[in-house]
Amino acid sequence: MSYKIPLFQLNFGEEEIQAVTETIRSKWISIGPKCEELEHLFEEMFHVNYAVSVSNCTDALHLACLLCEIGVGDEVICPSLTFAASVNCIRYVGATPVFCDIIGSEHLNLDPEDIERKITSKTKAIIVVHMAGFPAKMDEIMSIAKKYELKVIEDSCHGPLSEYKGKKLGTIGDVGCFSFFSNKNISTGEGGMLITNNEEMANRAKLLRSHGMTTMSYQRAKGHATSYDIENLGYNFRMDDIRASIAIEQLKKLQVDLDKRVAVRKRYIEKLQQIKNLVVPHADNQEFVSNYIMPIVLENCTSDYRDEVRAKLHEAGIQTSMHYPAIHRFSIYKEHNVSLPQTEYVTGHEITLPMYAALTNEDIDFIAETLNKILNG
Template identity: 35%
Template sequence: MGETPTTEPFLVFGAPDIGEAEIAEVEACLRSGWLGTGPRVARFEREFAAYKGVAPAQVVAVNSCTAALHVAMVAAGLEPGAEVITTPLTFCATVNAIIHAGLTPVLADVDPLTQNLDPAAVEAAITPRTRALLPVHFAGRPCDMDRLMAIAAKHGLVVIEDCAHAIETEYRGRKAGTFGDFGCFSFYVTKNVVTGEGGMILGRDEAHIARAKVLALHGMSKDAWHRFGDQGYKHYQVVEAGFKYNMMDLQAAIGIHQLARVEAAWRRRAALWARYLDAFADLPIGLPAAAEPDTRHAYHLFTIMVDEARSGLARDAFLEAMNAARIGTGVHYLAVPEHPYYQQRFGWRPAQWPNAMRLGRSTASLPLSPALDEGQVERVIGAVRRLLGGSGAGGRPLPGRG
């Protein structure tokens, strides 16, 4: 396929940019003797709330975005079996959380350009049993929240935003996660703010968030910091059958400093995004659409669409060749109905959502970490160009890294 074997180090897809501040904070946490949910989690919650421009009482840290989605749906009080409309172009966790909450997932196709939920498809998917809408801000691009919120208001739907890709995302001056009843965020190791594993729930209603906080730790009225802290033992009461979804201080120790650098990391990824667009402009592949006016893209995933008829190389063959070049790539995502579990349980077939099916079968995600240096960027660009019809690295040098 034009690639010769290389002995260069493997370039990990989505490798986090960990600095000395994170390392020092983790060491301090270990030496403190307090690793579980405690003062660092509380600090991380306060600072995340400040970044989003909401009150501290409107957020609660959890151990994953999946947990955040699950708890949000339970806290919303949706009746068992109620239908929740979401996108087929998402990670399985989005649909699994709906199932675990005792609800019924319903898929609506995506817009082929933005790759986000198509509001017209959402409207067509609504039935008398629909109770909630779960839009995913795919790759960091905001959904059309004006239209989606209008649909939700018209039909009286709860809105839970999946913001796993969208910490920095904005739509018409408002931050992603602040439109719906809940916004759910991820701090997984490949995300824009990293805690290793971790998530956050943001809620419009402080009473709903107070319930989410209880649900996320066994349904107890006190968390461990308040039970065992230096103010003396505090009795607790179990008020609901909750879950074990709390974040640890050990995770928050990383997140505190990741969040402090979130804007610098966003600018770095924006520069890398522009470099890729420039370097691949002449290749016979699909590239991400420009950000819509009055929005802010989080630049979480840079996905290219590899069509064998255009490029002469199948998507999976491209992934294999990149791996042979020791460059990590990803697939975001095979459409949810491609997976056997959902086909068997719901009778879904990929062709029912043709845009998501086509995108899922052609997409490949390239490394976009702010930790990439210039040499690594040139390796990625050079490999893509050699495989998909160009030659050389191409593009202008990337600022900010030598």
């Protein structure tokens, strides 16, 4: 179906095409100079000591769990309102996810009070997801982590350059993880980045992302080494220079794109707050954020009605989505038998509206007017 207003719009132009062409012509397309350039750009933009490019954010999260020495018998506190990768990574290392509730419809991130209630002698870490690019309550979470000597992994794939009290998301905990999936603020199709201020973690991440090898083929081709050792049981989590070249161009556009999204969200809030029977999460946020998506939560209705509203929006040419189904209700995680009332309400009543920099005031007004007619007649 062709939509009048799609959910998102790829921010690609001739720059990305030219970057890929030049990389192919360089005859070095696997992990190499472009990946290194991208890592240095991340370090500068995020004011962080180390950045390690990887094949996707799932692998970054997997690596983060390994770097935090999470393993069999450990428990990791995590949200259920997230994409599956934020939880699957815990299982990859043999640990047990412990699902924590969110604050509510107005704040979609982990509830610090519920985090502390879920801590046991087996708890090793907390995975924080900054939902929609809006910061979790990091002061409270970091205080809890310090109190119980826990590691903190930030899944910041929704929030490149989003801030919390002047700090970039992903730089507050022990490790930050970012996604370059096709619909993210920084898009390369697939790809990701792990950032940290811990030198030992960064060095280990570089080993583990490439089979545990002490040097890579690019270093050997340039004469910096002639052989290698394998020190750890590693993985193939490498990014390639083709995708890195695209990411470099995306980073150049990022701040301008995010500034435009701020204006889009401001218009959205102005219009949506006039509509009865819905909540705009994080409407009171004063931090600079990426505005990755535009979630709303319906009130006084059922999840079936939410689905009817989405169907009517689609009929009007407005594409929507849901972020996300509750992870703890998937078949693979039902065994945990946990009740998360706030998460369950939001996942049954949330609608993700279109969000991208090129949305016009007319587009936003049409979305709001259509939504108001559906909800309030």
